[in-house]
Structures are given as structure tokens and as C-alpha cells.
Amino acid sequence: MYRSSRQRRNLILQSRKRRSQHDTFRESTLSKREPLWFVAFACGVPVIGSDSGEVPHVIGDAGRIVPEGDVGGWASDVVELLERPELRSEFGRRGRQRCRAYAVTTVAEQYRGYYRWLAEQPVL
Numbered sequence: 001m002y003r004s005s006r007q008r009r010n011l012i013l014q015s016r017k018r019r020s021q022h023d024t025f026r027e028s029t030l031s032k033r034e035p036l037w038f039v040a041f042a043c044g045v046p047v048i049g050s051d052s053g054e055v056p057h058v059i060g061d062a063g064r065i066v067p068e069g070d071v072g073g074w075a076s077d078v079v080e081l082l083e084r085p086e087l088r089s090e091f092g093r094r095g096r097q098r099c100r101a102y103a104v105t106t107v108a109e110q111y112r113g114y115y116r117w118l119a120e121q122p123v124l
Contacts (some may be wrong), residue, residue: 041099046091048077062094 035059040047044119049055056065064081066073081088100106 038102039100041095046081046088046093046097047095048074048081060094060098062098063091 037047048061049070050057051065052068064077
């Protein structure tokens with residue numbers, strides 16, 4: 001389902017207001033939507049994602065990675081997270097930390113460092 005940027009912003013704000021009501025966030029890359037992992041990370045909600053593309057790299061140790069078509073694996077990870085509040089809490093903490101690594105200011109500083117390094121390289 002396509003959402004406008006305003007609708008997505010509202011969804012993010014609503015998610016932050018209700019974050020204590022969310023136990024897990026699951027997103028398969030089979031969906032056509034823009035991934036909302038960082039919204040979940042920022043809200044401290046543990047993430048379960050697929051093993052395709054850059055998803056494992058983005059989620060890292062802040063959630064679970066499951067093979068795309070492994071329905072049983074997805075189900076067992078959801079059940080485990082629902083039954084283990086301490087694991088949900090730990091993944092939530094890691095997600096909030098991970099979110100900081102992708103903050104605009106952090107990424108801008110990384111670009112700044114790269115461009116400074118690039119400017120110092122000899123011209124061929």
C-alpha cells in the first residue's frame with residue numbers, strides 16, 4: 001500500500017506515541033513498502049527481518065534475521081520474542097544505539113570525512 005510522505009510521518013509519530021504497545025516489528029523484503037526498521041529502532045521495538053539484500057547489515061545485532069521464505073522460522077522468532085521480554089528489551093536497546101549510527105548528523109560527518117580524504121588524494 002502506497003503512503004504519501006505526510007502519511008508516513010503521521011505513522012511514525014503515531015508509532016512513537018504508542019511504542020509501548022508494540023512487541024515486535026516484522027518486515028519482509030517481499031513487501032513493496034519502504035522499510036520502517038529505523039522507526040522501530042528509534043522506538044525501541046525489536047526487529048525481525050529477512051536475509052536478503054542489505055537487511056542483515058542494517059539490522060545487525062539489533063534483531064533477528066530469518067530466511068525470506070522460512071515461514072516457520074519467522075513464526076518461531078515472533079513467538080520467542082513475545083515470550084521473552086528481556087530479549088525484546090535487549091534488542092530494543094541495541095536498536096536505539098544502532099539508530100544513532102544512521103542519524104543524519106552521523107552520516108553527514110562520515111561524508112565530510114570522506115570528501116576531505118578525497119580532496120587530499122593526488123590527481124592522476
